[in-house]
Amino acid sequence: MWQDKLQEECGVFGVYNNNEFDTSRMVYYGLFALQHRGQESAGIAVNNNGTIVYRKEMGMVADIFDDNVLDYLNGHSGIGHVRYSTTGSSLVENAQPLVIKYTKGHMALAHNGNLTNADTLRKELEAKGTIFQTTTDSEVIAALLSRARIKYNSIEEALVEVMSIIKGAYALVIMTPHKLIAARDPFGMRPLVMGKKEDSFVFSSESCAFDALGVDLVRDVDPGEIIVISKEKGLESIQTNKKKQSAMCSFEYIYFARPDSVIESLEVYEARFRAGKVLFEEHPVEADVIVGVPDSGLGAAHGFAAASGIPLVDGFMKNRYVGRTFIAPSQGLRELAVHLKLNPIRSQINGKRVIMIDDSIVRGTTSRRIVNLLREAGATEVHVRVSSPPVKYSCYFGIDTPERENLIASTHSLDEIRDLICADSVGYISREGLLSTFKGAGCEFCTGCFTGNYPVEIVDEEAKGCQ
Amino acid sequence: MWQDKLQEECGVFGVYNNNEFDTSRMVYYGLFALQHRGQESAGIAVNNNGTIVYRKEMGMVADIFDDNVLDYLNGHSGIGHVRYSTTGSSLVENAQPLVIKYTKGHMALAHNGNLTNADTLRKELEAKGTIFQTTTDSEVIAALLSRARIKYNSIEEALVEVMSIIKGAYALVIMTPHKLIAARDPFGMRPLVMGKKEDSFVFSSESCAFDALGVDLVRDVDPGEIIVISKEKGLESIQTNKKKQSAMCSFEYIYFARPDSVIESLEVYEARFRAGKVLFEEHPVEADVIVGVPDSGLGAAHGFAAASGIPLVDGFMKNRYVGRTFIAPSQGLRELAVHLKLNPIRSQINGKRVIMIDDSIVRGTTSRRIVNLLREAGATEVHVRVSSPPVKYSCYFGIDTPERENLIASTHSLDEIRDLICADSVGYISREGLLSTFKGAGCEFCTGCFTGNYPVEIVDEEAKGCQ
Amino acid sequence: MWQDKLQEECGVFGVYNNNEFDTSRMVYYGLFALQHRGQESAGIAVNNNGTIVYRKEMGMVADIFDDNVLDYLNGHSGIGHVRYSTTGSSLVENAQPLVIKYTKGHMALAHNGNLTNADTLRKELEAKGTIFQTTTDSEVIAALLSRARIKYNSIEEALVEVMSIIKGAYALVIMTPHKLIAARDPFGMRPLVMGKKEDSFVFSSESCAFDALGVDLVRDVDPGEIIVISKEKGLESIQTNKKKQSAMCSFEYIYFARPDSVIESLEVYEARFRAGKVLFEEHPVEADVIVGVPDSGLGAAHGFAAASGIPLVDGFMKNRYVGRTFIAPSQGLRELAVHLKLNPIRSQINGKRVIMIDDSIVRGTTSRRIVNLLREAGATEVHVRVSSPPVKYSCYFGIDTPERENLIASTHSLDEIRDLICADSVGYISREGLLSTFKGAGCEFCTGCFTGNYPVEIVDEEAKGCQ
Amino acid sequence: MWQDKLQEECGVFGVYNNNEFDTSRMVYYGLFALQHRGQESAGIAVNNNGTIVYRKEMGMVADIFDDNVLDYLNGHSGIGHVRYSTTGSSLVENAQPLVIKYTKGHMALAHNGNLTNADTLRKELEAKGTIFQTTTDSEVIAALLSRARIKYNSIEEALVEVMSIIKGAYALVIMTPHKLIAARDPFGMRPLVMGKKEDSFVFSSESCAFDALGVDLVRDVDPGEIIVISKEKGLESIQTNKKKQSAMCSFEYIYFARPDSVIESLEVYEARFRAGKVLFEEHPVEADVIVGVPDSGLGAAHGFAAASGIPLVDGFMKNRYVGRTFIAPSQGLRELAVHLKLNPIRSQINGKRVIMIDDSIVRGTTSRRIVNLLREAGATEVHVRVSSPPVKYSCYFGIDTPERENLIASTHSLDEIRDLICADSVGYISREGLLSTFKGAGCEFCTGCFTGNYPVEIVDEEAKGCQ
Numbered sequence A, B, C, D: 001m002w003q004d005k006l007q008e009e010c011g012v013f014g015v016y017n018n019n020e021f022d023t024s025r026m027v028y029y030g031l032f033a034l035q036h037r038g039q040e041s042a043g044i045a046v047n048n049n050g051t052i053v054y055r056k057e058m059g060m061v062a063d064i065f066d067d068n069v070l071d072y073l074n075g076h077s078g079i080g081h082v083r084y085s086t087t088g089s090s091l092v093e094n095a096q097p098l099v100i101k102y103t104k105g106h107m108a109l110a111h112n113g114n115l116t117n118a119d120t121l122r123k124e125l126e127a128k129g130t131i132f133q134t135t136t137d138s139e140v141i142a143a144l145l146s147r148a149r150i151k152y153n154s155i156e157e158a159l160v161e162v163m164s165i166i167k168g169a170y171a172l173v174i175m176t177p178h179k180l181i182a183a184r185d186p187f188g189m190r191p192l193v194m195g196k197k198e199d200s201f202v203f204s205s206e207s208c209a210f211d212a213l214g215v216d217l218v219r220d221v222d223p224g225e226i227i228v229i230s231k232e233k234g235l236e237s238i239q240t241n242k243k244k245q246s247a248m249c250s251f252e253y254i255y256f257a258r259p260d261s262v263i264e265s266l267e268v269y270e271a272r273f274r275a276g277k278v279l280f281e282e283h284p285v286e287a288d289v290i291v292g293v294p295d296s297g298l299g300a301a302h303g304f305a306a307a308s309g310i311p312l313v314d315g316f317m318k319n320r321y322v323g324r325t326f327i328a329p330s331q332g333l334r335e336l337a338v339h340l341k342l343n344p345i346r347s348q349i350n351g352k353r354v355i356m357i358d359d360s361i362v363r364g365t366t367s368r369r370i371v372n373l374l375r376e377a378g379a380t381e382v383h384v385r386v387s388s389p390p391v392k393y394s395c396y397f398g399i400d401t402p403e404r405e406n407l408i409a410s411t412h413s414l415d416e417i418r419d420l421i422c423a424d425s426v427g428y429i430s431r432e433g434l435l436s437t438f439k440g441a442g443c444e445f446c447t448g449c450f451t452g453n454y455p456v457e458i459v460d461e462e463a464k465g466c467q
């Protein structure tokens, strides 16, 4: 119940302030809007005429920064980061942005994604004498950048070289004394958008952060693109080795991104709503009511309702206070305590045949508990519909997935899943169905965790979570 | 935007553990489920063979208690409290439960509500030499109880006398060395329910806390009832001066209580859903979509949709991380930053005639901002429907209401309100309509803040928030 | 080693500011100078036109207050308190000053000492219905004062009555909306001095706090005296039932008070120095060097050296960082770790016959360890000289003494003590000798813990530590 | 008053545990004994079979570590560090030990001293692409070590090369998966001693940390020596380019080190005591009493007393609670508030001709205040004697000295100094006199800050404080 989800990764944000805006507060509110992408640590670094001051800590954005700190973080450009990580690397040392000194002065980096050849690159760098103080990909990128910078006349030329070496998924924001740089991997696996407010440029993992700030969404940073903002030249774009086919993570639409974000010109909610429609077409079922599992199942539930005509009801109250510091009940109380997070609203369920819609099934344990909640609340039938295809493979691109043997769809048949989660029927959207929900998006898609076909070569098997 | 709501008050919880349950963790999870009733401070006191140990602090339940503290809070009975308060009295000294020593040993009290003659009683007590260390009603009650206890043979007899003296709204849980006592004011204005788990008795402001713990809801504590739990006699009930008509706060159903709670045998969500239906009957309007303002407007929105046949859509993404430590934007950014808390989902709104449903309008500023959000997102018309009657009067029973001159409905006509909040039309549910939604509840209702007719005499004008 | 001392109690401080001084900072620096009287909790309360604002917390003065808090604690009068307590009552609820509301408004009290009939008085008050929220004597005094105030026209008349009821040792500072009041018990057992800075009045447990603030020491508050400062009448003095003989705690000079303080016109250091001289006269011994146990044995060591002509050397380095948060070594390392606090300076000891001077021997364990330190460092003989008589009885006046069976002098002969602490000889100052060191002080002395003859009747046996 | 001293730098500690000792607690108590060498941050890293776990934070040793943390820091070897730094670099990022991953696994480093060519080395490394995340010398050393390690078969061979490159003062402790290494710069400017407890090896900046742990002092690590401890080979020593003359910092004896430490076979207190004697010989004066300024002037004061026959008295009470969190009084109260830290004991001073002895005069402001304290307390004459020669030059070896223009002896004559500090006479020990106090020490001495003649070339002027 507590962690049976693919785990989101990180969020990045950057501002190049050509107006009189309050840089650190822009980053603060931006990160606040991206908080769902990582609740473990957060950081803000600002550039005050070449000197970078920063603050990064374990915890949530609102707990780390207060007015004093934001006043202190005074500068004309700034970047920020929110981070989630697997327990093993929950060290404050790994918090981002990474702030370094290199031959051309100070630099700060924030990274979302995962390099698939990070270990190999680390070993190569170590073999040349490099030392590492964190386990983040940002540090690998910084080490490569710094070495490359010696050979080239500019940081962007160095970045071009580095991008030819690193493999995997990345959305990067880099701040140097005079520039703000944004870059995306050649497949465009992680989202990164550019916005403008008056004369100032803003980058963000998701556009929802722009709405919060009155920033206009200009466009997505392109796969393989490097965008450089500087005082002298304004905006420059460098297109590196773009792939024939891009491969945006389809789970960004299915689950990770905020519904109100627009990624590659497609609103996330729109895609989820369509997925509900497709689900109905692919797996219709007779029932009295539709229940979306809040919050991630609600978009598809609306779509299913619109398509089927079956009424959507509020089946659950989700306790909004479940967070990092909450003490999860120990074994004895665990089964019971599913109610702590999600409690059924009996009047909407009792005596009804229910279609329960969720975004995905990972281990299956949570789904079983939720189905049982519905039955306890009086549901006579529970038909589970899932707005993503069966998750059968690990992700190597910045998403924390369980070992394959723990993915229920990897080890069980559909019928077995239905029985294991105590449902009367179960229906997953098909890969094609899913892809059809992305119509209008200006990109192609990764579906690696469903099919095992990844867009990028996986060099180092073990690295998976957001680094 | 940040505080334009009637403010909830407090929540109480108590366990008399006749089994081998973990008392402090039961209280912890109970309070966690009641967190919405107060986020300012929380406390747990347990009774370990007559010695009361406790912990109370400013902050949220999950931040105050950890495994060490819960292990330390070891006892066979326990009570807890969550508190909201107006800024003026945000002192840790006011956190509850109040733990005192009196002539019969230690005692702990937790209180939800507001005494309307507290100031008068304080002055009377002070005139007799009593000193006060907090500004809570609990301390007044404790002082009265302790004095009364001298004259009577038991704490419950003393409580009978005290309940004949104090006026106003209260749901009380009291723990003495050998007893756990629950009591409700004669009008039953604040909710208080009793549950059982095996041989153990549990009290809570709301039944949602029982679901979290596998406790069976037995019944509501009756208006004017005192329930005493002890080892020797099990459960005893004393019925004091019950009123002919009870007067449960109607806002508990409209807004405060959790939708999944059952109060006086009526599920809160059910009442909200019905309110949507009534709203449609009273104020129908032609439109393309219905949008509930999350979370409090969603129940009525579902009801309105069911009654009208107009589709309900997800109009807003609500940022779940807005909390106490969040830095609200200063004046310059404020208008903009409404998006930080609530961001429209454009695809659902754009080009549509929208019916926007919320639970109440207090000052009107928030409603204006939300209407404008919808217009910015492309709504062609915005019709506001409100599932409570116009709020025109202050509450004296534990709910924090603004001064009357700040209640928009107190100073403006319906047409003025419509214009002030930039709506195309506005419709409030009628008092009768509202009361019809409570059908099946085992009580009558207070509607004082709509009508100015209060069930109880208001002795001391100034005391309003939860004490 | 870590706690083998009589434990000091509390310190009080008060300012009635008739100038433009910064009240809260005066109290802050005053408490800082009194920190040695209690390191467990501290508090400051100020009177801002009848409203009392305050802050009290567990911890040391410098850790609790910062500039923000001191700015917030703005007022024309203020009182403060530092507190030590035995573990059992280490609750923040017991921190002082106690701030209450009573029939005449707000009042704050700070108390040093111990009432010997507190339990009796509590029970009497409880029997009349009073509730208690702390275990401090301050609360008993406040409850009595508040009741008495009803009968009299002024707080000072009420205090006269209360002082006829309470027994034991107390130095009190009380702040009401218009007055600052200081009072001492009829035997004057705990010190309390009055000072003036321009037109402002200051009270303090010790005069060292005046030096820090440029306050002139005016005189000691007299035993049984009440001094009232108000705007209208300036200073008023009321002399209550003064005893024929006063009984200042002799341990204040021996150990508790700061050497630079002047109590009853006698400088503490002066008394300690004289004690060294007397010790030499009473217990001369041939030796090479004198070593004072830092810091409390140094004054007497200087006196012994001056009288004997034997050179005083620096025998020990005392680690200044040993404090509350330090993790004392567990059993295995304990013997060893005496070096953590006190380490011998070998060059001064090696090969020498040493006279080791300390202020007192309580359990004897520490003395044994220190003697052994000297022997390990090469001392050929160790002669222990103690500047207080054998401690054989408990104190009931605000000093935390071990149970009698743990007082080495209560259960062992001089020869046994010598052997137990591994000394070659041991010599205690005599009671008469001690009293002779107080020549010039304007008072008589308590020597209860040496003789068992207490100046006051001990009503409630169990209460001993500072309340 | 608050900072008018040369500022100590850092302390290092290391354990290679071949017994069943508790590694982390040994480091904890060791650092605790070294706390005087740095109160800004502290850290402990332990080696648990090749995995290094660590904790480092701003603050004092006793505040950072508790039993839980020490239990978690479980390993067979461990190193620790305490750090002081100038405000500019007070970042937690700079706290040590530095923990890195390099080609041979994890490594932790702790450093005391200052490299005089660090900036040059950084620039060279940056020019080769190295990135830096801190401003510590440790990071420079780690980067060099890691690069060198590629060329050599062992870390110690790499260290030999690195030590041929780095210039300046350093006492280093390095922990690798299988080794514990200690090294000192070729001039042996900073102290570093080796001890043994049963089969385990311990290193420490000062021997006082050994006393606390029952560790036997074996010897000093030699200038230019590298000592390697490993399971297989036990202890190995490598002697690198030792200089003809070593140059131990003379201020370690004068002021920094703890009096009970033995450095290069000479007890620090002994040297201080002798300095008092020499001072008397060089600058005799008639007077009634001698007062040492606590604590740093006390050793010399004892020596002066022994030589002159003039009695040494306790002239001052030093408030032991002055620490980092203490709020220093703002300008208005500053002059006054010298009493907060140091208060005269009047009885010892009044009417006396006083010889005041301190270890050094830096800016002169503190000396003036202390002289004035004595005069206010009634001293009729004040003769200042200083146990170090005039400080006229900056230090580049890990000691934080003010700019030269702020060193009173750099800009003023002796007569001017006497007048500026309000003394009747002033006398400094001569350089020769000082050197004579070091008789018996197994090394030669740096006196750079007195003479401007430094043992090492100063490559990078600006780097001075401990890095």
Ligand SMILES: Nc1ncnc2c1ncn2[C@@H]1O[C@H](COP(=O)(O)OP(=O)(O)O)[C@@H](O)[C@H]1O
Residues within 6 Å of the ligand: A317, A318, A319, A320, A321, B005, B036, B254, B255, B256, B257, B258, B259, B293, B294, B295, B296, B297, B318
């Ligand atoms: N733990 C909870 N999780 C979700 N909703 C809750 C929870 N507790 C209370 N609620 C409901 O949330 C509503 C208030 O939330 P919302 O409308 O989002 O905030 P606001 O106070 O800004 O109006 C109430 O109607 C209440 O019934």
Ligand SMILES: Nc1ncnc2c1ncn2[C@@H]1O[C@H](COP(=O)(O)OP(=O)(O)O)[C@@H](O)[C@H]1O
Residues within 6 Å of the ligand: A005, A036, A254, A255, A256, A257, A258, A259, A293, A294, A295, A296, A297, A318, B317, B318, B319, B320, B321
């Ligand atoms: N700030 C936010 N407020 C509300 N929903 C959000 C927010 N950020 C992200 N979301 C959405 O919440 C969903 C995840 O929430 P939910 O399903 O309730 O939790 P869980 O992680 O347990 O599945 C995601 O689909 C995401 O799009």
Ligand SMILES: Nc1ncnc2c1ncn2[C@@H]1O[C@H](COP(=O)(O)OP(=O)(O)O)[C@@H](O)[C@H]1O
Residues within 6 Å of the ligand: C317, C318, C319, C320, C321, D005, D036, D254, D255, D256, D257, D258, D259, D293, D294, D295, D296, D297, D318
């Ligand atoms: N833990 C300790 N306890 C007591 N004295 C110490 C300790 N550590 C170091 N010292 C000594 O304290 C002296 C510095 O203290 P002091 O003179 O009181 O402070 P200041 O830094 O203000 O001069 C140094 O000479 C040092 O040798």
Ligand SMILES: Nc1ncnc2c1ncn2[C@@H]1O[C@H](COP(=O)(O)OP(=O)(O)O)[C@@H](O)[C@H]1O
Residues within 6 Å of the ligand: C005, C036, C254, C255, C256, C257, C258, C259, C293, C294, C295, C296, C297, C318, D317, D318, D319, D320, D321
């Ligand atoms: N702020 C202070 N600084 C130095 N000494 C103090 C201070 N306050 C009190 N003292 C003296 O310190 C002595 C106690 O210190 P010491 O003997 O070192 O500790 P212990 O409590 O272990 O005996 C007392 O005699 C007291 O007079």
Ligand code: SF4
Residues within 6 Å of the ligand: A189, A248, A249, A250, A251, A252, A394, A395, A396, A397, A398, A399, A446, A447, A448, A449, A450
């Ligand atoms: S494998 Fe799955 S989760 Fe990972 S990037 Fe591809 S679609 Fe996204």
Ligand code: SF4
Residues within 6 Å of the ligand: B189, B248, B249, B250, B251, B252, B394, B395, B396, B397, B399, B446, B447, B448, B449, B450
């Ligand atoms: S006045 Fe309104 S808010 Fe107050 S108790 Fe009555 S219905 Fe509830």
Ligand code: SF4
Residues within 6 Å of the ligand: C189, C248, C249, C250, C251, C252, C394, C395, C396, C397, C398, C399, C446, C447, C448, C449, C450
């Ligand atoms: S009994 Fe001893 S410690 Fe207590 S007041 Fe008397 S002299 Fe002081």
Ligand code: SF4
Residues within 6 Å of the ligand: D189, D248, D249, D250, D251, D252, D394, D395, D396, D397, D398, D399, D446, D447, D448, D449, D450
């Ligand atoms: S210059 Fe002075 S402080 Fe620096 S190392 Fe040399 S003697 Fe020590």
Ligand SMILES: [Mg+2]
Residues within 6 Å of the ligand: A293, A294, A295, A296, A297
């Ligand atoms: Mg979900």
Ligand SMILES: [Mg+2]
Residues within 6 Å of the ligand: B293, B294, B295, B296, B297
């Ligand atoms: Mg709402």
Ligand SMILES: [Mg+2]
Residues within 6 Å of the ligand: C293, C294, C295, C296, C297
């Ligand atoms: Mg002592």
Ligand SMILES: [Mg+2]
Residues within 6 Å of the ligand: D293, D294, D295, D296, D297
């Ligand atoms: Mg000094």
